[in-house]
Amino acid sequence: MRKWFKNCILLLIAACTVLAITACSSKDSLQKVRVAEVTRSIFYAPQYVAIEKGFFKEEGLDVELKTTWGGDKTMTAVLSDGADIALVGSETSIYVYAQGSTDPVINFAQLTQTDGTFLVSREKVENFDWEQLKGSTFLGQRKGGMPQMVGEFVLKKHGIDPHADLDLIQNIDFANIANAFASGTGDFVQLFEPTASVFEKEGKGYIVASFGEESGQVPYTTFMAKESYLDKNEATVEKFVRALYKAQQWVEENDADEIAKLVQPYFEDSDVETLAVVVDRYKSQGSFAKDMKLTEDGWNNLKTIMDEAGELPDDVEYEKLVNTKIVENVIKK
Template identity: 60%
Template sequence: MNIGARFKAVAAAALLGLLLLGGCAPKGEQTIEIRLGEVARTVFYAPQYVALSQGMFAQEGLNVQLATIPGGDKTMTALLSNQADIALIGAETSIYVYQQGAEDPIINFAQLTQTDGTFLFARQTQASFDWEKLKGQNFLGQRKGGMPQMSLEFALRKHGIDPHKDLKLIQNIDFANVASAFGSGTGDYVQLFEPQASIFEKEGRGRVVASIGVESGELPYTVYMAKRSYLNENGEAVQKFTKAVYWAQQWIATHSPEQIAEAIMPYFKDTDLAVLTSSVKRYKEQGTYALNPMIEEKEWKNLQDVMTSAGELKSPVALNQLVNRSFAEKAIAAGSLGNADQPAKAGTNGAADTGVDAGGSP
């Protein structure tokens, strides 16, 4: 980005921040604190960081305390043990808890991403990529039953590859250490989120050869969820939270990768701005970011198809069993950013599919 363009982006972000902060809850109104646990720190969650950095949660009178808890199982444990009020995690985890007969089930109420956020990364530079090249190779995989691994297996089977027979699959490395293990020389292929994929490309450690998000299709990949009891007892706070998320999703849809990178920079202080920008661009181009928080029926079905393919779904779970769409419906109906024209969800080509339902953790 040239200096002039960067200055304009910073100025625009600063101005919006002032406008938002100027519209914060009235003086004397008590701020509501929400403990939010995210499963990873990744550009994949850019709308969340926009909601934080641009004051969208603050305008709703929310004090969101963010904690990164690597690994879907660990983030769910934090939610179940009341160490977090809301979790940003893969929707499949709520199904696992439900399958175990939870008395206070985990309910999904707002979708943040609508595709898988990992990219297939090859250590050796290739003139062209063919899925057949994976056969017999050492593949540094993810946790069994986690969305990255299940989405990978779903994509592989589409291309006639049995992940457990055709690959030398390595699954004994903790989620938080997968990238560093690959960087240290383990594996020929790996799945990486952004910005790690762009960082490794810049360092000459290999290159991205395919998008697992494009291959596995649209699904509620990363969703805000909470205990049913929390939603019942804190409905107003959850509604405010969902409204801020929707606001951020609209902001993402109408701003450039450069502007988004500037806005989320506080959450990636050790990452080069150019790397952040290329990471955001990758996700925007494939329609990864959901443009509203609604979880659609067909996305829920695709999620369960992916789980079934991986052998992780005991029996189908109806959408209304584990999804509360009322918060998203009210947020969309109320609108955000003073814009009466509500955007449609993005398709996987990155363009808005007006009038068409479309839809996206470790």
């Protein structure tokens, strides 16, 4: 009996060892991809879905995600090899190119195709009209970034000169804009979700308009990497895009409540109900780029917005900074 018991123990230890080795080998076999996202936002729901549903792991990838809080910091991470892939506005690739980079940053897949910010008023407005912004203090986004440029584009569309018709504040760091408004700065503010909806729920502000609906389609947030990284890791990047494509389709096919429940761990300060409202808002205005292809029309719209904001340093052709081959391969397969 004692011998039998001893043999069972030995077999159990051996089985556990094999399982441990298998688990380690499985983890080690995954290829690490370091992704730097410009901010943490429900606007990027498909990316979090790809992680939570295991779509990246299905492709043999171990995605390490970090939030870098700002376009300049995100691009610095990629250019200094602190990250392999950036999720950031396409305008940043133009800035890098215009500085004479010998290893340009290439846009290879689009995550969102509209602006993701909303106009929030400090006071409740029953019948909002853009004319109401004239003479107000407007807390805008960082100068040179897509939110700020789209914001100014929309204001001009409604006959408002952002530098003459209102008191425009642009000197507050991206990560502190919401806190500044909550502390009493500004009559209106341009905010991402879920912050805008949280403010509305807490009575700190009221959503009165969507910059995404007003500005039309634009490559607002894309995945990009240095040309040298794409050349050396094309197969890996295709797997990365394939996982994201699955996530985009999953988001398209599932309701807001289901999506909110899945991504809620990324937004510990927001409840599922609020997140569902935000997801539904983004889905209804077509923010998620389900086919992930950055179009030439979208690129030209981006340049128009940058030019009108006085921020276009170089009229860069679509083919120079956009690679659609990877997305096309994924869709074809």
